[in-house]
Amino acid sequence: FYSFEEDDSQAFLKDYFGIVGLESVLFVLKEPYWYNKSRKVKDGDPRFWNARGTVRDFLREVYKVSIAPIKTEGKVRKDFINNNAQNTIVLGAHYDHLGYGEDHNSLYTGKEPKIHNGADDNASGTAALIEIGALLKKSGNKNNNYLLVAFSGEELGLYGSKYFVEHLNDRAKINYMINMDMLGRLNDSTRGLTIGGFGTSPAWSSIITTNDPYFKIKIDSAGSGPSDHTSFYRKDIPVLFFFTGTHSDYHKPSDDADKINYTGQLQVVKYIYNVIGQTQNAGKLTFTKTREPNMGKSSFKVSLGIMPDYTFSGNGVLVDGVTEGRAAEKAGIKAGDVITQLGEHKVTDVMTYMEALNKFNKGESTSVKIVRGKEEMLLQVTF
Structure with missing residues (x-):
């Protein structure tokens, strides 16, 4: 962005970020391979690894620019498909992930920091957002407007969606919100697709059915959960949350593009697009409150260290992955x-599993009853 004299660059920064008259630059300097901490350098600048001479003088000038303020005006641009309708459907997906795991949300246990690309969580959701937006732009579904939003700050606690919905003009005109988070790992055998928010409007029961010819639909009535639809539900807006399930690469550097089920994700995109189409003549959907699940990250005193399969519809919680070195692995x-x-x-589903976890404190031991194949087993676990 430092070549701000170009008309195209200026227009892009103004339209998408509200930045005008750019006078600043992001300045990141990593430790060079030749730096020797024990070596004293005369006239070296300690801010720049003791650089001196021409390099020191250059970096000093760049540093001055890097701390200058950025001037902004107007509002950040959002993609809006205006059909001059009374109501607007919000389509959302978070586009942030974990970087190198600096915020300690990573499940990676290696010693060397690695980039977390987040192909499923949540490049898959943002890709679906873009594709569905393109389909709606060309479609005859004109009875609603469409607002497409990519949120940041989801991994840190839904910051982006919370800020967005609290500062949204004409919030009363929002018909409903669809959230897409982790759509890229559809299991080809089970084709399990979890749809949350089913209970937030009576309209969903006439549109969504578990008797689907392609997917094995698992319905979750709750309007709240660990993703951005929660921010809208808490403002009395009907929501739907689409999710193909967790996996052993969740929050690890191995969540990469080679693991994505592209054919499966295409089917999910078509399904969501079809749901939107079926609401065209429904008018503004009625909102209903649902039972609040206790899913806050800070609410758990202990953890087993497993990845539940959220698409599992049987009795209990199916373990999709086990974190190395945690209680579950140690218990077998x-x-x-x-x-x-x-x-x-008793554990009948993910909800009762989470409720059971909250009964225990760190350091306590208990028994865990599991079914492995056709055999029932009793293991001992220490939290």
Whole structure:
């Protein structure tokens, strides 16, 4: 962005970020391979690894520019398909991920920092957002306007969507919100697709059915959950949340493009587009409150260290992955096991599993009842 004299660059910064009269530049300097901490350098600038001479003088000038303020005006641009309709449908997906794991949300246990590209979480959702937007632009579905938003700050606590919905003009005109988070790992065998927010409007029961010819639909009635639809639900807006399930690469550098099921994701995109089409003549959907799940990241005192399969519709919690070095692995729990009881607490689904976890404190031990294949087993776990 430092070549700000170009008309195209100026127009782009103004239209998309509200930045005008750019006078600043992002300045990042990593430690050079030749830097020797023990070596004293006369006239070296300690801010720049003791650089001196022409290099030091150049970096000093760049540094001055880097701390100058950025002037902004107007509002950040959002993609809006205006059909001059009374109501607007919000389509959203978060586009942030974990970087090198600096915020300690990563499940990667290696010593060398690695980039987390987040192909499924959530490049898959943002790709679906763009594709569905293109389809709607060309379609005859003109009874609603469409607002396409890519949120940041989701991994840190839904910051982007929360700010957006709280500062949204004409919030009363929002018909409903669709959130797409992790759509890229559809299992070709089970074709499990979880749809959350089913209970946030009576209209969803006439549109979404578990008897689907392609997908094995698992319905979750709750309007809240660990993703951006929660911010809209809490403002009394009907929501839907689409999710193809977690996996052993979740929040790890191995969540990369070579693992994406592109054919499966295309089918998910078509399904969501079809749902939107079926609401065209429904008018403004009625909102209904649902039971609030206790899914906050700070609410759990202990953790087993498993990845549940959220698309599993049987009795218990199907273990999709086990984190190395955590309680579950030490207890002997393996991917493919089904947890049916923690201590004296029955586990019938993910919700009851989370409720059971909250009964225990760090350092406590208990029994875990699992089903492995056709065999029922009782293991001991220490949190």
